[in-house]
Amino acid sequence: xxxxxxxxxxxxxxxxxxxxxxxxxxxxxxxxxxxxxxxxxxxxxxxxxxxxxxxxxxxxxxxxxxxxxxxxxxxxxxxxxxxxxxxxxxxxxxxxxxxxxxxxxxxxxxxx
Amino acid sequence: xxxxxxxxxxxxxxxxxxxxxxxxxxxxxxxxxxxxxxxxxxxxxxxxxxxxxxxxxxxxxxxxxxxxxxxxxxxxxxxxxxxxxxxxxxxxxxxxxxxxxxxxxxxxxxxxxxxxxxxxxxxxxxxxxxxxxxxxxxxxxxxxxxxxxxxxxxxxxxxxxxxxxxxxxxxxxxxxxxxxxxxxxxxxxxxxxxxxxxxxxxxxxxxxxxxxxxxxxxxxxxxxxxxxxxxxxxxxxxxxxxxxxxxxxxxxxxxxxxxxxxxxxxxxxxxxxxxxxxxxxxxxxxxxxxxxxxxxxxxxxxxxxxxxxxxxxxxxxxxxxxxxxxxxxxxxxxxxxxxxxxxxxxxxx
Numbered sequence: 001x002x003x004x005x006x007x008x009x010x011x012x013x014x015x016x017x018x019x020x021x022x023x024x025x026x027x028x029x030x031x032x033x034x035x036x037x038x039x040x041x042x043x044x045x046x047x048x049x050x051x052x053x054x055x056x057x058x059x060x061x062x063x064x065x066x067x068x069x070x071x072x073x074x075x076x077x078x079x080x081x082x083x084x085x086x087x088x089x090x091x092x093x094x095x096x097x098x099x100x101x102x103x104x105x106x107x108x109x110x111x112x
Numbered sequence: 113x114x115x116x117x118x119x120x121x122x123x124x125x126x127x128x129x130x131x132x133x134x135x136x137x138x139x140x141x142x143x144x145x146x147x148x149x150x151x152x153x154x155x156x157x158x159x160x161x162x163x164x165x166x167x168x169x170x171x172x173x174x175x176x177x178x179x180x181x182x183x184x185x186x187x188x189x190x191x192x193x194x195x196x197x198x199x200x201x202x203x204x205x206x207x208x209x210x211x212x213x214x215x216x217x218x219x220x221x222x223x224x225x226x227x228x229x230x231x232x233x234x235x236x237x238x239x240x241x242x243x244x245x246x247x248x249x250x251x252x253x254x255x256x257x258x259x260x261x262x263x264x265x266x267x268x269x270x271x272x273x274x275x276x277x278x279x280x281x282x283x284x285x286x287x288x289x290x291x292x293x294x295x296x297x298x299x300x301x302x303x304x305x306x307x308x309x310x311x312x313x314x315x316x317x318x319x320x321x322x323x324x325x326x327x328x329x330x331x332x333x334x335x336x337x338x339x340x341x342x343x344x345x346x347x348x349x350x351x352x353x354x355x356x357x358x359x360x361x362x363x364x365x366x367x368x369x370x371x372x373x374x375x376x377x378x379x380x381x382x383x384x385x386x387x388x389x390x391x392x393x394x395x396x397x398x399x400x401x402x403x404x405x406x407x408x409x410x411x412x413x414x415x416x417x418x419x420x421x422x423x424x425x426x427x428x429x430x431x432x433x434x435x436x437x438x439x440x441x442x443x444x445x446x447x448x449x450x451x452x453x454x455x456x457x458x459x460x461x
Contacts, residue, residue: 017227018138026138030131058173062202063131066224081204 005101010068011109027110030063031103038096041079045087053084069102121238122164125149126156126182127171127200132223136169136200139227140234153177157185160192167237170217172201172208183215194244196237200225277334278346278380278426279403280319281410282310282353284327285373293370303327306372309360313352317345322397330407332398335385343380343422343429347456350376350420351434373419377409380425408444409453416442418455427454 015023037060044053061076075095079086123145127133137147148165150156154177156168172179179199186192199212202223209220218237221229284290284306291299307324314321314331318339323330331349334342353376361371383400402425409421416439427436435457441450 018135018142022138026131026134029134033130052175055173055175058202059129062129062223065202066131066135077204 004105005069005071005098006105006109007068007070014066014068024110027067027106030067031106034060034063034099034103038092038099041087041092041095045084045092048084050084053087054080064102067102067106069098069106072098072102121145121166121234123147123234124156124159124165124168126151126153126168126174126179128152128174129171132171132200136225136230139225139230140169143231143234145234153179153182153185156182157192160186160195165195166241167234168195168197169200169221169234170197172199172203172212180211180215183212183217187216194241194248196241198233198237273384273386274382275335275338275385275398276342276380276382277332277339277385277398277402278342278378278429279383279398279406280314280331280333280346280350280376280378281407282329282331282350282374282376283410285375285414287327287372290370290372302372305360306357309356310353313349313356316352317349319345319349320396330397330403332385335383335398336396341429343378343426344431344434346378346380347420347422347426347430347434350378350422350456354419375410375413376420377406377411377413377422378420378426379403379406379409379423380429404446405444405451408446412442412444412453416453416455420456422454422456424452424454427452 011023014026018026037056040056041053041060043049044056057076057079061073061080064070064073064076072095075091075098079091079095123140125133125136125140125147126149127136128151133149133151137149140147148159150159152174156170157177159165160168170179170182179201183197183199186195186197193216196218197216198219198221199209199217200221200223201208201212212220218240219233221233294302306327307329310329311321317333318337319331319333320336321329322332331346333339333346333349339345353374357372357374364371379402381400381402383398383402385396385398387396405423409423413419413421418439421439422436430436436454437457439453439455442453444451444453
């Protein structure tokens with residue numbers, strides 16, 4: 001756990017183009033949606049719903065990239081491409097752990 | 113027409129992910145566009161069918177109906193297939209880009225979307241749409257709705273196909289002396305009013321105007337789209353044209369102007385319909401004996417002193433409620449044997 005969970009350059013650029021106030025709202029939306037995605041991945045895995053698993057991982061990857069959460073995006077991408085099998089074992093726990101770091105960093109940098 | 117060149121275009125953002133939807137909407141609104149959103153393909157299609165959009169930004173990976181399915185449906189929908197689509201996706205793999213473009217997407221942007229690229233692509237797509245709209249408007253103005261639709265559906269190809277239909281020719285009697293007795297402006301105004309009335313009559317009965325030249329016009333019934341009772345439609349058009357000219361004359365009389373009279377010839381049968389001309393300039397028309405005969409019958413109205421003359425094939429396509437008077441076999445220029453000609457009774461008023 002060395003590198004920052006968020007690439008600040010990406011975040012700054014986002015603020016520069018979309019506006020800091022808007023990005024604050026966007027972060028709040030992400031923090032509200034992402035836990036549902038993590039739950040969704042577990043449910044899809046339990047229900048062997050490969051399509052939903054892939055789509056949810058895809059969505060999380062896309063959002064992680066938006067905020068510069070590079071490591072989270074890479075993990076989500078591995079799940080998107082790897083399918084249900086890649087989600088077994090500790091992969092989803094690791095993903096949840098990385099998300100927690102991202103969420104902490106985002107909320108600290110975007111406290112309303 | 114809406115101004116879409118510099119901004120203020122109406123855009124539809126389709127993405128199942130809320131963060132993506134909000135961000136894309138924000139960026140587009142900052143560029144001056146008005147944005148509506150949909151959460152999946154099905155919603156997007158519903159919205160496109162309800163209200164016009166200048167451009168759609170479409171995610172691929174969505175529940176309910178994904179982006180590829182939306183593109184496929186759009187391609188099959190005549191009313192919607194010209195809506196430009198920019199695909200925005202973070203799907204892995206070049207094959208998705210290729211498939212999107214093959215399905216008709218205008219462009220492809222990878223998410224997270226770079227704002228500068230977004231602006232350039234959206235601007236270019238809107239500009240292309242504006243040019244296409246202009247082109248369609250031109251086709252609409254210079255062709256009939258049916259020909260415009262035929263062009264849109266089947267594309268443009270020179271050459272013809274055999275159809276059964278009726279041809280109508282009409283012109284204004286003694287037009288040259290009339291034209292010489294008034295100013296060119298008055299003549300143009302007269303022709304414009306006259307054509308407005310005649311086009312209404314023709315279109316109202318399912319015919320299309322194939323050609324106009326000076327004071328004469330040629331209309332087709334049964335091409336490019338088949339028309340079951342083409343003979344009756346053509347004759348009812350002729351009757352309405354004569355009727356409308358009477359009304360027009362009443363107006364002209366009040367304004368102290370000379371009344372006009374028209375002659376109409378209708379013939380029915382086989383003809384070859386299609387685009388003739390060159391790749392650069394062509395017109396939709398029909399050729400064949402039927403067409404020649406209709407033109408001759410129109411000329412013959414001067415001799416016969418009747419406003420509407422038709423041939424036997426047209427006569428046979430009429431219901432009993434339309435009164436016709438046989439004028440017997442008449443020698444027609446270009447025809448070896450005399451042709452049975454019938455006069456249609458002008459409506460009494």
